[in-house]
Amino acid sequence: MTLTLDHILLGAPDLDAATTAFSALSGVTPSGGGSHPGFGTRNKLVSLGEALFFEVIAPDPEQLAKGRRADGLSDLAAPKMMAFCLRSSDLLALSERATAAGLSPQTPVPMSRTRPDGVTLNWEILYLDTEGWGDAVPFVIDWKGSPHPAETSPEGCALTDFAVLHPDAAKLRAVYEAMGIDVPVKSALAPGFLLKLDTPNGEVVLT
Numbered sequence: 793m794t795l796t797l798d799h800i801l802l803g804a805p806d807l808d809a810a811t812t813a814f815s816a817l818s819g820v821t822p823s824g825g826g827s828h829p830g831f832g833t834r835n836k837l838v839s840l841g842e843a844l845f846f847e848v849i850a851p852d853p854e855q856l857a858k859g860r861r862a863d864g865l866s867d868l869a870a871p872k873m874m875a876f877c878l879r880s881s882d883l884l885a886l887s888e889r890a891t892a893a894g895l896s897p898q899t900p901v902p903m904s905r906t907r908p909d910g911v912t913l914n915w916e917i918l919y920l921d922t923e924g925w926g927d928a929v930p931f932v933i934d935w936k937g938s939p940h941p942a943e944t945s946p947e948g949c950a951l952t953d954f955a956v957l958h959p960d961a962a963k964l965r966a967v968y969e970a971m972g973i974d975v976p977v978k979s980a981l982a983p984g985f986l987l988k989l990d991t992p993n994g995e996v997v998l999t
Contacts, residue, residue: 795878795886795972798933799837799845799941800954800987802998803865803874807850810871811836814848819992820948824941826905827852832862835905839945840989843879846949860919873985873998875927876954878973883918883934886971893970895921895929913938920971928958928983929967930975952995953988 804810815821822836825847834852837845851858851865858866864874880886883900890897898919906912915936921929957980958964965977978986987998 795880795932795974797844797954797975798877798879799847800840800873800951800985801847801849801875801877802871803861803868804848804850804871805865805868807834807836807848810848810850813871814838817991817993818949818989818996820946822846822848822946824907824945826907827855828903828905829855830859831855831903832858833865837941837945838949839942839947840949840951841942843940843942844951845942845945846989849874873987876930876956876975876985877917878930878932879935880932881934883916883932886920886932887918889971890920893967895925895967895971896923898922900934907944909944911939913941925964925967926983928956928964929971930973948992949996950990951988952990953986955986957982957984957986957999959983 811822822838825835825837827834832855835847835849839845851862887897900916900918902916904914916934918932955976955978961977961979989996
Protein backbone atom coordinates (compact mmCIF):
# COMPACT_ATOMS: atom_id res chain seq x y z
CA MET A 793 0.00 0.00 0.00
CA THR A 794 1.62 3.23 -1.20
CA LEU A 795 1.10 6.61 0.46
CA THR A 796 2.16 9.59 -1.64
CA LEU A 797 2.19 13.29 -0.74
CA ASP A 798 -0.77 14.82 -2.59
CA HIS A 799 -1.22 18.38 -1.34
CA ILE A 800 -0.34 20.81 1.44
CA LEU A 801 -2.87 23.21 2.92
CA LEU A 802 -2.53 26.86 3.87
CA GLY A 803 -5.53 27.75 5.99
CA ALA A 804 -6.88 31.30 5.92
CA PRO A 805 -9.85 33.25 7.29
CA ASP A 806 -10.35 35.00 3.92
CA LEU A 807 -9.59 33.32 0.59
CA ASP A 808 -9.18 36.46 -1.54
CA ALA A 809 -6.83 38.16 0.93
CA ALA A 810 -4.70 35.03 1.32
CA THR A 811 -4.53 34.54 -2.46
CA THR A 812 -3.37 38.13 -2.96
CA ALA A 813 -0.74 37.77 -0.24
CA PHE A 814 0.64 34.52 -1.67
CA SER A 815 0.75 36.01 -5.15
CA ALA A 816 2.80 38.98 -3.93
CA LEU A 817 5.12 36.67 -2.00
CA SER A 818 5.72 34.07 -4.68
CA GLY A 819 4.91 35.63 -8.04
CA VAL A 820 2.31 32.92 -8.73
CA THR A 821 -1.42 33.54 -8.22
CA PRO A 822 -3.50 30.63 -6.90
CA SER A 823 -6.61 30.04 -9.00
CA GLY A 824 -9.13 27.41 -10.03
CA GLY A 825 -10.44 25.42 -7.12
CA GLY A 826 -14.00 26.07 -6.02
CA SER A 827 -16.48 25.45 -3.22
CA HIS A 828 -16.88 22.22 -1.25
CA PRO A 829 -20.68 21.85 -1.01
CA GLY A 830 -21.89 20.96 2.45
CA PHE A 831 -18.51 21.51 4.11
CA GLY A 832 -18.40 25.31 4.32
CA THR A 833 -15.06 25.80 2.56
CA ARG A 834 -13.65 26.92 -0.78
CA ASN A 835 -10.13 26.91 -2.20
CA LYS A 836 -7.62 28.06 -4.79
CA LEU A 837 -4.61 26.06 -5.93
CA VAL A 838 -1.03 26.18 -7.21
CA SER A 839 0.71 23.22 -8.84
CA LEU A 840 3.93 22.04 -7.18
CA GLY A 841 4.71 19.53 -9.92
CA GLU A 842 3.27 16.25 -11.12
CA ALA A 843 0.32 15.13 -8.95
CA LEU A 844 1.24 17.58 -6.16
CA PHE A 845 -0.31 20.93 -5.30
CA PHE A 846 -0.52 23.74 -2.75
CA GLU A 847 -4.01 24.57 -1.53
CA VAL A 848 -5.22 27.84 -0.04
CA ILE A 849 -8.42 26.98 1.82
CA ALA A 850 -10.82 29.31 3.62
CA PRO A 851 -14.45 29.51 4.77
CA ASP A 852 -17.02 29.89 2.02
CA PRO A 853 -19.24 32.85 3.00
CA GLU A 854 -22.00 31.61 0.68
CA GLN A 855 -22.46 28.36 2.59
CA LEU A 856 -24.39 27.98 5.80
CA ALA A 857 -23.13 24.43 6.36
CA LYS A 858 -19.94 24.08 8.33
CA GLY A 859 -17.59 21.19 8.96
CA ARG A 860 -14.44 20.28 10.85
CA ARG A 861 -12.18 22.28 8.55
CA ALA A 862 -14.42 25.33 8.18
CA ASP A 863 -14.74 25.77 11.94
CA GLY A 864 -10.98 25.85 12.39
CA LEU A 865 -10.49 28.30 9.52
CA SER A 866 -13.01 30.75 10.91
CA ASP A 867 -10.99 30.95 14.13
CA LEU A 868 -7.74 31.96 12.40
CA ALA A 869 -6.44 35.52 12.77
CA ALA A 870 -4.07 35.14 9.79
CA PRO A 871 -3.08 32.48 7.21
CA LYS A 872 -1.04 29.55 8.53
CA MET A 873 0.10 26.13 7.39
CA MET A 874 -2.72 23.90 8.54
CA ALA A 875 -2.49 20.32 7.30
CA PHE A 876 -1.24 17.97 4.63
CA CYS A 877 -2.80 15.21 2.59
CA LEU A 878 -1.49 11.90 1.30
CA ARG A 879 -2.91 9.91 -1.61
CA SER A 880 -4.01 6.27 -1.67
CA SER A 881 -6.46 4.06 -3.54
CA ASP A 882 -7.37 1.89 -0.53
CA LEU A 883 -8.83 4.03 2.26
CA LEU A 884 -10.55 1.13 4.02
CA ALA A 885 -7.27 -0.77 4.43
CA LEU A 886 -5.65 2.41 5.70
CA SER A 887 -8.43 2.86 8.23
CA GLU A 888 -7.77 -0.65 9.55
CA ARG A 889 -4.05 0.06 9.75
CA ALA A 890 -4.72 3.30 11.61
CA THR A 891 -6.87 1.51 14.18
CA ALA A 892 -4.14 -1.10 14.67
CA ALA A 893 -1.63 1.73 15.20
CA GLY A 894 -3.76 3.15 18.03
CA LEU A 895 -5.29 6.00 16.04
CA SER A 896 -8.98 6.94 15.79
CA PRO A 897 -9.84 7.04 12.08
CA GLN A 898 -13.05 8.40 10.64
CA THR A 899 -15.17 6.60 8.07
CA PRO A 900 -14.17 7.77 4.54
CA VAL A 901 -16.13 10.88 3.55
CA PRO A 902 -17.26 11.55 -0.06
CA MET A 903 -16.66 15.08 -1.31
CA SER A 904 -16.94 17.02 -4.56
CA ARG A 905 -16.47 20.40 -6.15
CA THR A 906 -17.05 21.90 -9.58
CA ARG A 907 -14.12 23.61 -11.30
CA PRO A 908 -14.58 27.02 -12.96
CA ASP A 909 -14.67 25.21 -16.33
CA GLY A 910 -17.67 23.17 -15.19
CA VAL A 911 -15.88 19.86 -14.59
CA THR A 912 -16.99 18.19 -11.36
CA LEU A 913 -14.39 16.35 -9.28
CA ASN A 914 -15.45 13.57 -6.92
CA TRP A 915 -13.22 12.05 -4.24
CA GLU A 916 -13.15 10.52 -0.77
CA ILE A 917 -11.07 11.57 2.22
CA LEU A 918 -10.09 9.65 5.33
CA TYR A 919 -9.06 11.36 8.57
CA LEU A 920 -6.59 8.93 10.13
CA ASP A 921 -6.90 10.37 13.62
CA THR A 922 -9.84 12.39 14.90
CA GLU A 923 -8.59 12.68 18.47
CA GLY A 924 -5.10 13.06 19.96
CA TRP A 925 -2.76 14.12 17.15
CA GLY A 926 -5.00 16.51 15.25
CA ASP A 927 -3.56 17.69 11.93
CA ALA A 928 -0.07 16.43 12.82
CA VAL A 929 -1.36 13.15 11.39
CA PRO A 930 -2.36 13.71 7.75
CA PHE A 931 -5.64 12.92 6.10
CA VAL A 932 -5.70 10.75 2.99
CA ILE A 933 -7.47 11.20 -0.33
CA ASP A 934 -8.64 8.85 -3.05
CA TRP A 935 -9.43 10.81 -6.22
CA LYS A 936 -11.66 8.00 -7.53
CA GLY A 937 -10.55 8.58 -11.11
CA SER A 938 -11.12 12.36 -11.13
CA PRO A 939 -8.48 14.49 -12.91
CA HIS A 940 -5.75 15.50 -10.47
CA PRO A 941 -5.94 19.23 -9.64
CA ALA A 942 -2.21 19.72 -10.23
CA GLU A 943 -2.87 19.21 -13.95
CA THR A 944 -4.91 22.41 -14.25
CA SER A 945 -3.41 24.61 -11.50
CA PRO A 946 -1.00 27.53 -12.10
CA GLU A 947 2.62 26.45 -12.45
CA GLY A 948 5.87 28.12 -11.36
CA CYS A 949 6.35 26.84 -7.80
CA ALA A 950 8.25 23.73 -6.71
CA LEU A 951 8.44 22.01 -3.35
CA THR A 952 11.96 22.04 -1.87
CA ASP A 953 11.26 21.05 1.74
CA PHE A 954 8.34 20.02 3.91
CA ALA A 955 8.40 18.86 7.53
CA VAL A 956 5.99 18.35 10.39
CA LEU A 957 6.90 20.07 13.68
CA HIS A 958 5.88 18.63 17.05
CA PRO A 959 6.92 18.69 20.74
CA ASP A 960 6.70 14.87 20.88
CA ALA A 961 8.56 14.25 17.65
CA ALA A 962 9.85 10.78 18.56
CA LYS A 963 6.39 9.45 19.34
CA LEU A 964 4.92 11.01 16.19
CA ARG A 965 7.70 9.45 14.10
CA ALA A 966 6.70 6.06 15.51
CA VAL A 967 3.12 6.67 14.39
CA TYR A 968 4.33 7.62 10.91
CA GLU A 969 6.47 4.49 10.73
CA ALA A 970 3.51 2.30 11.70
CA MET A 971 1.40 3.97 9.00
CA GLY A 972 4.07 4.02 6.29
CA ILE A 973 4.15 7.83 6.19
CA ASP A 974 7.43 9.08 4.71
CA VAL A 975 7.45 12.73 5.87
CA PRO A 976 10.14 14.25 8.15
CA VAL A 977 9.15 15.10 11.73
CA LYS A 978 11.20 17.71 13.59
CA SER A 979 11.14 18.61 17.27
CA ALA A 980 9.53 21.97 18.07
CA LEU A 981 7.91 23.78 20.99
CA ALA A 982 4.47 23.63 19.36
CA PRO A 983 2.79 21.54 16.62
CA GLY A 984 3.07 22.99 13.15
CA PHE A 985 4.53 22.67 9.68
CA LEU A 986 7.50 24.02 7.74
CA LEU A 987 7.13 24.48 3.99
CA LYS A 988 9.78 25.76 1.58
CA LEU A 989 8.98 26.56 -2.04
CA ASP A 990 11.12 27.60 -5.00
CA THR A 991 9.14 30.37 -6.71
CA PRO A 992 9.67 33.05 -9.38
CA ASN A 993 10.36 35.47 -6.50
CA GLY A 994 12.93 33.18 -4.87
CA GLU A 995 12.57 30.92 -1.83
CA VAL A 996 9.33 31.22 0.11
CA VAL A 997 9.12 29.80 3.63
CA LEU A 998 5.71 29.25 5.23
CA THR A 999 4.85 28.00 8.72
